[in-house]
Amino acid sequence: MLKTVARDSLARNSVLIMASTAGSAGLGYLYWLLAARELAPAAIGPATALISISAVVSMVSNLGVGHMFIQRLPGTAVGEWSRIVSAGLFLGCGATALVSLVAGLALPELGSHFAFLGDSSGVAALVVTAVALTASTLLDNVFVAHRAGHGMLLRNLALAAGKLVTLAVLTWAGYGGAAVVLIAWTAPSVAVTAYTLVSSLPRLRPGARLGVSGIGTELRPVGGSLRGHHLINLAQAGPTALLPVLVTARLGPEANAHFYVAWMTASMLFMVSPAVASAFYAERTNAAPTGLTRAAGVVLAVTGPPALLLFFAGERILGLFSADFAAEGGLLLKILVLAALPDAVTNLVVAHWRALGQFRRCLRLNLLMATTCLTLTWLWLPGTGIEAAGLAWLVGQSVGAVAVAVSSVRKRGA
Template sequence: MLKTVARDSLARNSVLIMASTAGTAGLGYLYWLLAARELAQASIGTATALISVSAVVSMVSNLGLGHMFIQRLPGAGVGEWSRIVSAGLLLGCGLTAVVSFAAGLALPSVAGHFAFLRDPSALAALVLASVALTASTLLDNVFVAHRASHGMLTRNLALAGGKVGTLAVLTWAGYGGAGVVLLAWTLPSVAVTAYTLGTSLPRLQPGARLGAAGIGDELMHIHGSLRGHHLINLAQAGPTALLPVLVTARLGAEANGHFYVAWMTASMLFMVSPAVASAFYAERTNAAPAGLPRAAAVVLAVTGPPALLLFLAGDWILGLFSAGFAAEGGLLLKILVLAAVPDAITNLAVAHWRSLGRFRRCLRLNLLMATICLTLTWLWLPGTGIEAAGIAWLAGQSVGAVVVAVRSLWRRGA
């Protein structure tokens, strides 16, 4: 089995991306478990709300540059490679800083539950967390583009471990409040990103030099990425980033804390199919043979056991945080586990269509699912509670899976 994975580029990089995801999720789980035991729930709710906003800002601002990296970096010469990566990082992170600052100023006026952003320190934390997240996402895709996902694994484990260690030190020293959670979240991100830029990237592409020279030459390609990959990514990732924000806006920060823990626990399932989809797309951009059935088999093999565990023992797992998290999030977790099946179907379909250049088809499917999910979430949250977000997510993904199935059957019958 191990020899097969080592020989098969798709399987090897899928496993490495998933190992990165699983390791990050496991350490992230430990991070929030430590926070839940050492800090008040109100503080955790505020911190998760700010982190949720930073995820939305980063998603909106990264311009689809990660997939552009996967598409263009394979085979690029040293000079071109340096220009592509430099332009992507500078423009993506710069736009993220501007958008996060604007969002921090606007949100308190739009939704009262975000009044904490009026504090200058909270606004600064939002900007820093958003920029760090964008840089991290783009750097991950550089490694994926080179089918060198071992670098992504090492980087993300160091990042997640640094967060846990920093939080442990701060709470042991007697510090408390949402600021501690945010500080422990962002400082390791800045440190690991700096190390990646200074050490890891030069090893990945010897002779590469990052800088501002030639960025203007990349604007045309970035515009193409914005019209293609970025719109697809926004529609695909929008609901996952916006759901915690909607929960906060409709139900408050404390309710979002309960939602966020259940969502984070289920995310180990939702991260599998995107990981395989990214590896699948990278294989095809490197002109390597990659079959959709093989990718689906990898997803099924990795998703099945943890999905069964979460469905049967989810209440006990959430109870590790506190009895309150289990009581409030147990049903939601079960709903999210069920949604992992249609989510995998739609993620692989989008990766397949993207590799064929069917960008409009990808966008239409993702927009349909996002519209259903976000609309139903907004309408149902006040009356149903946090479970509404899970039901809406399941509904959107199920409709998308039906569309994929109908299209597949129609093509076979044509």
């Protein structure tokens, strides 16, 4: 089995991407477990809400540069490689800083649940956290573009371990409050990103030199990525990032803390198909012959055992945080587990269509699922509670899977 994975580029890089996400999620789980046990819910709620908003801002403003890296970096000369990476990081992080500043100033005016952003420190925390997320995401895609999942794995493990250690040190020293959660979350991101830029990227692409020269020549390709990949990414990842924000807006930060923990727990399932989809797309851009059936087999083999574990033992896992988290999030977790299958179908199909250059088809499918999920979430949350977000996610992904099946039948009948 291990020899097969080592020889198969798709399987190897899928496993490494999943291991990166799983390792980060596992250490992240310990991070939030420590936070839940050492800090008051009043501190955790605003921190999770700010991190959720940062994820939305990063997703909206990264300009689709990550998939542009996967599409353009393979086979490029070192000078062009340096220019593409430099421009992508500069433009993506710059746009994120601007959008997060606007969001930090505007959100407190839209509702009392965003009062934690009402001063300069809250806005500054949002900007730094969002930019750190964008930089981390884009650097991950540089490694994926080169089918170097091991670099991504080591980077993310160092990042997640740094967050956990920083939080442990701060709480052991007697510090508390939402600021502690945010500092421990963001400071290691900045440090690991700096190390990646200075040390890891030159090893990945010998001779590469990052800088600001030539960035202007990359405006047109980034604009093309914005119109193509970025719109697809926004529609695909939008619900993932927006659901915690909608829960905060409709039910408040404390309800979001219960939702966030269940959502984070279910992420061990939702990480599989995106990881395989990214590796699948990278294989295609590197001109490797890779079939959709083989990618689907990797997803099914990896998803099954954790899905059964979470469905039947999810409440016990949530109980590690507290009995309150288990009581509030147990049903939600079961709903999210059921959504993993249609989610896998749609992620792989979008990767397949993207590799074929069928961007409009990808966008239509993702918009259908996003619109369904977010609309139902907004309508159902006040009356149903946090389970509404899970139900809406399940319905949205199922609608997408049905649309794929109908499209496939029509294509065969044509």
